[in-house]
Amino acid sequence: MTYSHIPTPALILDKAKLIANISRMTNHIKALGVDLRPHMKTGKSMEVARLAMAGNFGGITVSTLREADYFAAFGVTDITLAACLAPAKLDRAAALRAAGIDLKILVDHPRMAQAVAAHAGEHHVLIEIDCGEHRTGLLPAAPEIMDIARCLDAAPRATLAGVLTHAGHSYQSRQAPEMTAVAETERDAVVGVARQLHDAGMACPIVSVGSTPTATHARDLTGVSEARPGVYMFGDLFQAGIGSCTVDDIAVSVLATVIAHRRQENVMFIDAGGLALSKDRSTQALANDCAYGLVCQADSGQPIAGLTVSTVHQEHGQISATTALDFDRYPIGSQLRILPNHVCMTAAAYTEYHVTTAPGQALEIWPRCNGW
């Protein structure tokens, strides 16, 4: 398989790896007796969503209303927007619900609950719980939870649909037992609040947990109704570094072309820089810092030992090597592929995937939905 006909930089998606990653998570979550509501913030593509939804119940998670609109237009009807939204966006959220989309939105503040309750449109609401990341969400013991629940319960057009949490602090774990422990904290946080709501006589049908590391390492999700991992579909160097996948599982890479050699400095340049790779440096926190990405053979996708993208400019990526570079192996005009640190950030620079299938077969183009 060769990519010489594809203008670089371009986003390459390995369909076989994508399907394997999706199957692994689908089977794992199914074995735990929980629904999988794949988070489409990474893939942002209906073709990816179709594969991720296969064998699952058909609901998805999104990070923006733009994604919600996009997937709704393709007939997805069960969508959770898993980020607190600006009150000014309640009109747009209500319009989706009025159009027959079962959209769930998040609330973590009594004032926002009041705004939702007072809004002219219908809303189904999940209360966001903070299980330890300390981003948005209320701590499980916060008295505001019952204030919000009662406010929504009394509202004529709002419905309390459940509770949701995201164990983003799992990204700080490095070992599987740690991840499993974070997954238990994540579960306990929402299951406890759901019980509290039940005890107060309120229905709480959705008990939702998230994050690829905790979904991967969860052993018992009793009391949880659904899991919302997302980056597992593609994987990236950060997820490989913390054990959510292997480097070989990573399904997305950036195709680039060698545009310059600097023999004296033992570096070369590709036409993929900060815009094509993103400036994410999340692997800096790991034992195996991958700089701005690992360099792979273009055709096989196999990493080339010792080669990383060490520096990025807007349109230039500098490749450094731990040993003397064999420049004749990488002539100007030759292609390489770069594995990304954080695929959600990298993929966002592109409007489409070049999807590899079997060797020799024509590539498919899958569009992406970016922006807000």
Place this chain on the structure above:
Amino acid sequence: MTYSHIPTPALILDKAKLIANISRMTNHIKALGVDLRPHMKTGKSMEVARLAMAGNFGGITVSTLREADYFAAFGVTDITLAACLAPAKLDRAAALRAAGIDLKILVDHPRMAQAVAAHAGEHHVLIEIDCGEHRTGLLPAAPEIMDIARCLDAAPRATLAGVLTHAGHSYQSRQAPEMTAVAETERDAVVGVARQLHDAGMACPIVSVGSTPTATHARDLTGVSEARPGVYMFGDLFQAGIGSCTVDDIAVSVLATVIAHRRQENVMFIDAGGLALSKDRSTQALANDCAYGLVCQADSGQPIAGLTVSTVHQEHGQISATTALDFDRYPIGSQLRILPNHVCMTAAAYTEYHVTTAPGQALEIWPRCNGW
């Protein structure tokens, strides 16, 4: 002026600041007796280009062939692509020239010169010189320069159009006299090579220097024909940090909405995260580290002392404060504006600018051209 009708995150462009920044650079470069060929890699918008070209000779600089196609479609006919390109893109470059666009491309390797010389299309070529950044380009003393020049001179369809350099290492300077010294090195590098080419009997009409810091601080550009700064139009926190502009000159900001409060941790969250702001951390290298951006009042655009975006997630930005946050001043649903570290990276996440004009006047929307 209020922005409450604009869905967030959104890119705000202050037209008065843009025009002032453009005038300052246009006048400065004119006073130095040199043509200004504005680099559109930052603005990526025909409306911005029209202002930047006003009072200048009409040529522009671009960083991608996508930009070249975009500006050519609006009638810009003199375009320099100031980044070495993949040989596979020579067809696309030649198609632009065949369509009447005076496109100049860069070469910094004899093999690429041979590929250009052998290509079926016509090409006008600038030899890229490395004046100290050590990115792409040949050192002024490199013997390959004359090899490339002779190869192009002898080619039936290629034309040697001149020499070009970019003093990217000016970004490491912190003081005006240092910048001025780098600008002199930049000038000397290309002027010396141009003389060498003249002495060898070859025409070298274009002698091109770049970079906003060196263009800002240059005092004498004798022998140079044109300057190609770009980020000066907008400015950003990095440029302010190294003295290319002031914080008050920064013309682009991200409009965001407060979506969550965490009183206990003295932080709040906005709906602009890593995708909306970029993960650029270039100000980390400066005395005044601005984290992921400085927080400003939405209406006035005035920075709020002590507030920065301290952490970003994909769609969440965490705002931290050096003193106790007055949460009542920033209720959920209120808007803020964020000044970017590196505006080229931040702007690339958006397809359009919301352009502010006079208070109370309707905003204009200016589209951007992203991708490759």
